Amino acid sequence: MHELGVIIEVVKKVESFAKKNRIVEIDTLVLQIGELSSMVPKYVEACYPAAVDGTLLQDTKLKIEILPCNAICKNCNKVFNLIEAQKKCPDCESEEWDLLGGNEFLIKEIIAC
Amino acid sequence: MDKFKVIEIKESVFEDNERQANLLREKLEKENVFLLNLMSSPGSGKTTTVLRTIEALKDEMRIGVLEADIDSDVDAHAVVQTGVEVIQLHTGGMCHLDADMTKQGLLELGTKEIDFAILENVGNLVCPAEFDTGASKNAMILSVPEGDDKPLKYPLMFSMVNVLLINKIDTIDYFDFDLDAVKKRAKKLNPNIKIIPISAKTGEGINEWVDWIRTQVKK
Numbered sequence: 001m002h003e004l005g006v007i008i009e010v011v012k013k014v015e016s017f018a019k020k021n022r023i024v025e026i027d028t029l030v031l032q033i034g035e036l037s038s039m040v041p042k043y044v045e046a047c048y049p050a051a052v053d054g055t056l057l058q059d060t061k062l063k064i065e066i067l068p069c070n071a072i073c074k075n076c077n078k079v080f081n082l083i084e085a086q087k088k089c090p091d092c093e094s095e096e097w098d099l100l101g102g103n104e105f106l107i108k109e110i111i112a113c
Numbered sequence: 114m115d116k117f118k119v120i121e122i123k124e125s126v127f128e129d130n131e132r133q134a135n136l137l138r139e140k141l142e143k144e145n146v147f148l149l150n151l152m153s154s155p156g157s158g159k160t161t162t163v164l165r166t167i168e169a170l171k172d173e174m175r176i177g178v179l180e181a182d183i184d185s186d187v188d189a190h191a192v193v194q195t196g197v198e199v200i201q202l203h204t205g206g207m208c209h210l211d212a213d214m215t216k217q218g219l220l221e222l223g224t225k226e227i228d229f230a231i232l233e234n235v236g237n238l239v240c241p242a243e244f245d246t247g248a249s250k251n252a253m254i255l256s257v258p259e260g261d262d263k264p265l266k267y268p269l270m271f272s273m274v275n276v277l278l279i280n281k282i283d284t285i286d287y288f289d290f291d292l293d294a295v296k297k298r299a300k301k302l303n304p305n306i307k308i309i310p311i312s313a314k315t316g317e318g319i320n321e322w323v324d325w326i327r328t329q330v331k332k
Contacts, residue, residue, distance in 0.1 A: 002207070002208045002209060002239075002240040005207040005208070005209075006126060009126060009129075010126055013124065013126070013129070014122070017122060021120070023120070025117075027117045038239060038240070038243055038269075104125070105125065105126045105127065106123060106124065106125055106126065107122045107123070107124045107126060108121070108122065108123060109119050109120055109121045109122055109123070110119075110120050110122060111117050111118070111119050111120075112117060112118070112120055113116045113117045113118065
């Protein structure tokens with residue numbers, strides 16, 4: 001459970017972004033989390049209220065978008081979801097693939113004024 | 114609601130840390146300090162390994178140790194007995210160290226005063242693997258009682274280290290630990306990984322380990 005420390009970092013980043021851009025109110029914070037990221041969305045949501053307490057984001061809603069962990073098969077070029085396919089190409093069963101995404105942990109955007 | 118607008122940020126949360134880590138690595142390279150980030154689970158023998166390493170090398174190079182713990186300073190006390198400089202870093206509940214904390218600790222040690230700094234990271238096989246500390250090289254310890262399945266369970270850690278020490282090798286007869294399987298699993302994740310079986314207790318394998326450190330340290 002390292003979500004809290006990381007979310008506190010996110011809040012600091014957003015606060016400094018808001019300050020720089022003269023934003024006074026943030027309605028929603030949108031994060032993107034890859035399926036392979038060590039950040040577990042459920043825990044991010046659980047510790048979010050503690051992380052924003054007393055900050056500019058105190059009343060800001062949190063929205064999380066999950067990014068799929070897709071891979072491309074080196075053998076037949078099939079693009080597939082790594083977790084669903086259990087790390088094997090569903091077409092040719094090759095275990096040689098390149099990861100296309102899924103490790104992300106991004107601050108996507110804020111809805112603010 | 115219409116006064117609100119969507120403002121795109123698109124920033125990787127870990128980017129800041131990566132940038133700071135790279136800056137720290139460059140600085141250390143320039144100042145001829147070799148910083149080793151040592152990671153493992155709790156109880157794998159990190160501190161005993163650090164003590165062995167200091168014992169073997171302290172007459173030939175200036176060593177400093179950064180002890181990272183969530184709380185307490187038991188490890189720092191043990192290391193202080195060896196006579197080398199030790200800084201205790203408290204992560205305050207955080208399960209890993211980042212580049213900034215590492216830098217603060219190194220500044221306290223004084224980079225001009227040391228050739229070789231050991232960063233004993235928080236005992237944890239998950240989070241420390243995700244945060245670049247800015248270390249010159251990374252090493253991890255897997256101890257025999259932990260089991261040979263760990264590369265399968267914690268692939269990121271095994272894929273990012275330069276050296277894997279397999280500690281408590283003197284106990285291998287008492288556990289179902291398949292050394293060849295670990296080597297194969299680790300090499301599959303990380304073909305360039307250097308694997309050294311050691312026993313921090315009996316001293317087995319320590320020579321090979323400290324020889325590797327000697328090749329990294331510039332005096």
